[in-house]
Amino acid sequence: MAEFAEALIQLDPTQESGRKVPLKIGSLLYTLHFRVSKDSVSSAVEPIGGSPEIEPGHSGLVQVVFLDRVLDPALEVGCQFYLYEGSVLIGKGELTRRWQGEFERKPNNLNPTIDEVRAWAYDEEAWLMDQDEDVILCRPRYISVLKELVLDQGCAENKRKEILKMLKLHGIS
Structure with a gap:
């Protein structure tokens, strides 16, 4: 069984995050990290649905599957979190829903030459x-x-x- 969540996220503007392109949900295997505080352990997530594209400085709804087996216990509905790409803070969000279900992982075809x-x-x-x-x-x-x-x-x-x-x-x- 996989752990899923839905969250409303707000991407920081380009001037703050450095991100110049929109977050494109479902276009590629893509990993984000939720942290309940800036110094807490991150929980890796893969977006699987929601707003198809979120521009820097804008917000959108995203559904994710958690990639970690052990999750921060504070990641409950209503919690606020920081959103990272690798080590770069790109926004924040609030968890709106969690559930469990079956999940078949997409093959990772991200192998640049x-x-x-x-x-x-x-x-x-x-x-x-x-x-x-x-x-x-x-x-x-x-x-x-x-x-x-x-x-x-x-x-x-x-x-x-x-x-x-x-x-x-x-x-x-």
Whole structure:
């Protein structure tokens, strides 16, 4: 049995979160994290329904499946939470409903090529995917290219900083 929830979320404006593109529900396997307080343990969730697209600075309803087996006990109907993409705070929300049911996970087809990773790193405005880039890119197959890119002065400065933060976050030096 899977644990599901529905929440009303409010995305922070681009100036606060850095997110420039809308949150597109159901377009890809996508992981968000709910935290009841900024220093609490996060609960990973995968959006599965609700508002098809939520622009930065706007709100929408989203249904999610919890990916963690052990959930923060404070994640009950009515609780307020912070919404993160990886380690980046992108908004807040309120849990409006919880339930249990069967869930068949979509296959994860988010495997960018090394060339796609390089193209992303050199383009200041590019988004590699509508997904937690730090989770995808810190897979073992990408580590050597990330280490190379973080030292490359031709790489977009914002991407070099992001790559360095990703590597540190995952304990990679």
